[in-house]
Amino acid sequence: MQGFPTELPLNGIGDAAAFALFSTAIQSRSARLGDVHALAHMDPPPLDIAARLVGLNAEFNQNMLHREVSPFATEVEARVIDWLAPLFGMRCGHFCSGSTLANLTAIWRAREAGAQCVIASVDAHISVAKAAHILGMPFRAVAVNVHGRLNRTQLGDVKDAVVVLTAGTTGRGVIDGLEPVACRWLHVDAAWAGPLRLTRFSARLDGIEQADSVAISAHKWLYQPKDSAIILFKSPDAQDAISFGGAYLATPNVGVQGSRSAAAVPLMATFVALGKSGLAALIERNMAHAEALAALIAADPRFELKQPPETAVLNWRLVNGATDAVLAKLAGTTSRTQIDGALWARQVAANPNADITRIWAQIASAS
Ligand SMILES: Cc1ncc(COP(=O)(O)O)c(C=O)c1O
Structure with a gap:
């Protein structure tokens, strides 16, 4: 919060300066949900x-x-x-x-x-x-x-x-x-x-x-x-x-x-703007993303896939038990959840711009 007042300001800096201050901070300190690597949460990049x-x-x-x-x-x-x-x-x-x-x-x-x-x-x-x-x-x-x-x-x-x-x-x-x-x-x-x-x-x-x-x-x-x-x-x-x-x-x-x-x-x-068909195409692209990533994970013996994705959400973990350490490196790309008391990685394909090849490369190299 550098550059922001710590106390309730008595006098203002004006609209233009305040807008510049806040818009710069929002843009530099918010996750880019539409980034090619984003596949972590149920938060899409809004249209x-x-x-x-x-x-x-x-x-x-x-x-x-x-x-x-x-x-x-x-x-x-x-x-x-x-x-x-x-x-x-x-x-x-x-x-x-x-x-x-x-x-x-x-x-x-x-x-x-x-x-x-x-x-x-x-x-x-x-x-x-x-x-x-x-x-x-x-x-x-x-x-x-x-x-x-x-x-x-x-x-x-x-x-x-x-x-x-x-x-x-x-x-x-x-x-x-x-x-x-x-x-x-x-x-x-x-x-x-x-x-x-x-x-x-x-x-x-x-x-x-x-x-x-x-x-x-x-x-x-x-x-x-x-x-x-x-x-x-x-x-x-x-x-x-x-x-x-x-x-x-x-x-x-x-x-x-x-x-x-x-x-x-x-x-x-x-x-x-998009029609029902346009919205359906975006959702179906997310479904395809989840299926593609699940296939890559399932084919790699270092990983365990919990189940095939039913609604573009999937979970994986590392068979060597290093899931926690790897997740720390993948913040932003991947989220986490507990299933039956155990830690699993969680991917949610809510981002139509995701690039599964690059996401998989990032997961694989962090592992
Ligand atoms: C299945 C389910 N129900 C309800 C909610 C709560 O929705 P909201 O965050 O829109 O309040 C969530 C949020 O992730 C959810 O996954």
């Missing part, structure tokens, strides 16, 4: 059309809480929900700032429907246990099978539960079996892999249409800047139970957030 419209929305300080402030964005959000919900067998929903909130919203709605506890696999995202905690509901984590999917034989009594299945687990990118569960409410956390529904891999998410609600992070595999996610519901009136009117509001406030940005605008613009 230019989307990033530019986030900036324009900010200039107008759009607020989805007040229709009269954001008439265009309000119509856009309704249209984007109308476009996307049917892909998941859903009928209504709204945007929110991330799938942490989308999961909280779904579990809150499930509680309003009578669910008394939350059940998910041990590999479900922490936001699920966190939501249960916030809502005062007991949380039960079910073991996963050898493939990393929730082990259905251990589900037990679910009739009063909200069961959360994950489509694309955070650590391994695994899709839980999406067959129906006889529970009070079935939620699918498709934060990561939901966008596969736009692609030729759509069938991997078959069964999702049986859910009562679905969460998707648009700031992950729809290449949007943060904060952009969607919570979708099957029942057309599902949002009534999570909407609150107020004397100062023209229309009831739906969901957890009050004021929120017009994140649907950059997403709709992305679809208009």
Whole structure:
């Protein structure tokens, strides 16, 4: 933070100087997610059309809480929900700032429907246990099978539960079996892999249409800047139970957030600019990247590949036990996770500009 004030400044340096100071720091001290070597996290380089419209929305300080402030964005959000919900067998929903909130919203709605506890696999995202905690509901984590999917034989009594299945687990990118569960409410956390529904891999998410609600992070595999996610519901009136009117509001406030940005605008613009086919091509390129890297890893006897990538996430480790030391050299290219208490490298192919030959060369030479 050299060059930045350590105390709250009494007098300012002016817009131009402040912009120069901060923009230089942002550009020099942020990871380049679109770099040919970047393949580490569920954070894509956002598409230019989307990033530019986030900036324009900010200039107008759009607020989805007040229709009269954001008439265009309000119509856009309704249209984007109308476009996307049917892909998941859903009928209504709204945007929110991330799938942490989308999961909280779904579990809150499930509680309003009578669910008394939350059940998910041990590999479900922490936001699920966190939501249960916030809502005062007991949380039960079910073991996963050898493939990393929730082990259905251990589900037990679910009739009063909200069961959360994950489509694309955070650590391994695994899709839980999406067959129906006889529970009070079935939620699918498709934060990561939901966008596969736009692609030729759509069938991997078959069964999702049986859910009562679905969460998707648009700031992950729809290449949007943060904060952009969607919570979708099957029942057309599902949002009534999570909407609150107020004397100062023209229309009831739906969901957890009050004021929120017009994140649907950059997403709709992305679809208009690229088409569904253009977005699908980007996601399919990421799938091909993950498969290519998995093949290289599997062919090298120094490495162990955990499983073939199902949703462009893969895990590997070194058979000589040096994974930790190698990961320290690969920060930025590779991330880490624990599987069954052991350390594994984690690659997430969210970057369409990645160059797998160069990434593999870097991994191989660090090993
Ligand atoms: C499966 C899954 N669910 C939920 C989340 C939380 O999403 P967000 O970071 O958008 O709040 C994540 C984040 O990585 C995730 O991987």
